[in-house]
Amino acid sequence: DAGVTQSPTHLIKTRGQQVTLRCSPKSGHDTVSWYQQALGQGPQFIFQYYEEEERQRGNFPDRFSGHQFPNYSSELNVNALLLGDSALYLCASRTGTCMRNYGYTFGSGTRLTVV
Amino acid sequence: GQQLNQSPQSMFIQEGEDVSMNCTSSSIFNTWLWYKQDPGEGPVLLIALYKAGELTSNGRLTAQFGITRKDSFLNISASIPSDVGIYFCAFVNFGNEKLTFGTGTRLTIIP
Numbered sequence: 001d002a003g004v005t006q007s008p009t010h011l012i013k014t015r016g017q018q019v020t021l022r023c024s025p026k027s028g029h030d031t032v033s034w035y036q037q038a039l040g041q042g043p044q045f046i047f048q049y050y051e052e053e054e055r056q057r058g059n060f061p062d063r064f065s066g067h068q069f070p071n072y073s074s075e076l077n078v079n080a081l082l083l084g085d086s087a088l089y090l091c092a093s094r095t096g097t098c099m100r101n102y103g104y105t106f107g108s109g110t111r112l113t114v115v
Numbered sequence: 116g117q118q119l120n121q122s123p124q125s126m127f128i129q130e131g132e133d134v135s136m137n138c139t140s141s142s143i144f145n146t147w148l149w150y151k152q153d154p155g156e157g158p159v160l161l162i163a164l165y166k167a168g169e170l171t172s173n174g175r176l177t178a179q180f181g182i183t184r185k186d187s188f189l190n191i192s193a194s195i196p197s198d199v200g201i202y203f204c205a206f207v208n209f210g211n212e213k214l215t216f217g218t219g220t221r222l223t224i225i226p
Contacts, residue, residue: 048212
């Protein structure tokens with residue numbers, strides 16, 4: 001049973017460019033959250049998608065946007081990349097039906113480097 | 116905003132030693148989570164705590180939800196090489212999807 005799958009694993013972009021990261025949730029999961037993890041820090045919540053809608057958002061600018069598809073997979077888009085956007089981007093999924101189920105399954109992440 | 120202090124930042128121990136780390140927050144929360152992250156991987160949930168005073172074990176790991184609901188600790192007994200990694204605490208409130216993570220404790224085992 002595949003867990004959370006993220007692609008690509010590594011990416012190098014130039015400042016000002018746009019990037020799209022992809023996530024397939026664990027089988028049976030319908031809720032997807034995205035996190036940004038800077039080097040030496042804990043993950044920071046970007047936003048969460050459920051039923052193809054953004055349900056909650058962290059303290060990130062509008063340059064960060066997302067989408068969830070009918071098959072529950074999700075994309076994270078970042079526009080006008082800054083050097084400070086360099087980080088590990090993690091996708092986490094869970095089933096949204098149990099309010100006390102915080103057993104999120106995390107993917108291995110996409111390492112984004114902005115030069 | 117809510118602050119989460121995790122200590123120590125790093126630990127260097129010998130195999131077989133016991134380990135203890137803790138997290139304190141400036142606010143009250145109703146769920147504490149402990150995660151471990153290996154290099155090149157995402158965090159993996161170790162233990163979830165839902166009630167003040169709750170003490171939960173998972174093999175050699177034991178975690179407790181502080182009675183004030185503002186702190187939690189994680190103990191690892193008889194450490195082994197595969198315990199190496201970064202341990203994160205995180206908190207969340209019911210109805211809120213945002214996990215707030217601490218800055219992590221890096222555990223290294225000295226040969």
